[in-house]
Amino acid sequence: TATEVRDPVRSALESVLDEVRSKTSGEVASYIPELARVDPDPLGVALVSVHGVVHEAGDTDTHFTIQSVSKPFVFALAVDALGLEQVLTHVGIEPSGEPFNAISLEPATGRPLNPMINAGAIVMSSLMAGDTADEKFAAIHAGIERFAGRDLVVDEAVFSSEAQTGNRNRALAYLTLAAGTLGSPVDVATTAYFRQCSISVTARDLATMAATLATGGVNPITRERVISEDAARWTSSVMTSCGMYDESGDWLMRVGLPAKSGVGGGIAAELPGQFGIGTFSPRLDAKGNSVRGVAMLEAMSARFELHQMQHR
Numbered sequence: 619t620a621t622e623v624r625d626p627v628r629s630a631l632e633s634v635l636d637e638v639r640s641k642t643s644g645e646v647a648s649y650i651p652e653l654a655r656v657d658p659d660p661l662g663v664a665l666v667s668v669h670g671v672v673h674e675a676g677d678t679d680t681h682f683t684i685q686s687v688s689k690p691f692v693f694a695l696a697v698d699a700l701g702l703e704q705v706l707t708h709v710g711i712e713p714s715g716e717p718f719n720a721i722s723l724e725p726a727t728g729r730p731l732n733p734m735i736n737a738g739a740i741v742m743s744s745l746m747a748g749d750t751a752d753e754k755f756a757a758i759h760a761g762i763e764r765f766a767g768r769d770l771v772v773d774e775a776v777f778s779s780e781a782q783t784g785n786r787n788r789a790l791a792y793l794t795l796a797a798g799t800l801g802s803p804v805d806v807a808t809t810a811y812f813r814q815c816s817i818s819v820t821a822r823d824l825a826t827m828a829a830t831l832a833t834g835g836v837n838p839i840t841r842e843r844v845i846s847e848d849a850a851r852w853t854s855s856v857m858t859s860c861g862m863y864d865e866s867g868d869w870l871m872r873v874g875l876p877a878k879s880g881v882g883g884g885i886a887a888e889l890p891g892q893f894g895i896g897t898f899s900p901r902l903d904a905k906g907n908s909v910r911g912v913a914m915l916e917a918m919s920a921r922f923e924l925h926q927m928q929h930r
């Protein structure tokens with residue numbers, strides 16, 4: 619029978635996959651040894667509307683580590699719990715124009731430039747409730763699960779690989795400790811941060827997490843309020859200005875959506891009030907952003923006129 623109705627959004631997502639499939643430039647991240655071993659070929663995209671409708675195409679069940687896509691969500695948990703004023707005594711909100719692992723502290727205050735680069739993100743992890751790395755990670759893990767609307771596990775192989783090789787991140791944490799902006803001992807903050815980055819997710823999870831920002835803080839699938847409306851707006855703002863590292867200005871021009879990338883190959887993007895999008899493709903450009911993820915979001919923004927600064 620011909621009663622099966624084709625989901626037009628899914629068809630559109632499939633055509634976006636077809637458009638970028640042949641772009642095999644870029645390299646998987648290798649500075650974390652375990653990430654060098656991931657399959658570079660999976661390609662997936664998911665879109666979750668603020669009404670909780672899920673559309674997906676390609677490899678949306680493939681798991682990968684969340685990496686820096688966790689950063690805006692931990693910032694969101696921090697501002698939700700502590701308030702913006704308190705958080706801003708620890709971290710700035712200005713784009714750094716520098717790579718994600720840059721030594722980037724404001725000279726006068728010792729604050730990392732923003733919470734989307736490693737230095738600022740490690741400080742955010744240090745502000746979570748609890749005294750030990752286990753307690754801080756438990757707060758992070760529970761929060762990320764509420765954004766995703768399901769139980770998530772840590773990829774222990776990636777965690778130990780990152781913990782063994784993460785000396786640059788430890789050095790960044792020591793600088794913030796010396797400057798007085800870190801909220802815990804260094805090993806507590808970095809262990810919580812390495813575990814946070816090693817949480818295993820899918821493109822569908824990233825879309826749900828972004829959709830939770832797009833609704834103003836309510837997970838559209840579980841209907842649970844995860845963070846306040848203010849915290850969601852602040853988080854979308856910092857993703858807009860700083861989410862794509864030293865590609866943020868270019869991204870704002872070409873795509874015009876709040877977004878956050880990670881070296882695991884994921885990107886979470888949102889159109890506030892409308893939907894969240896999650897993309898997955900592991901090969902990265904020179905700035906550490908997924909080549910085909912950027913290409914998919916650029917194509918979708920152009921085709922469906924999603925740019926936030928678009929005249930409507």
Ligand code: GLN
Nearest residue numbers: 685686718736815880881
């Ligand atoms: N865990 C990674 C790191 O700290 C995250 C970096 C990223 O995804 N850009 O280096």
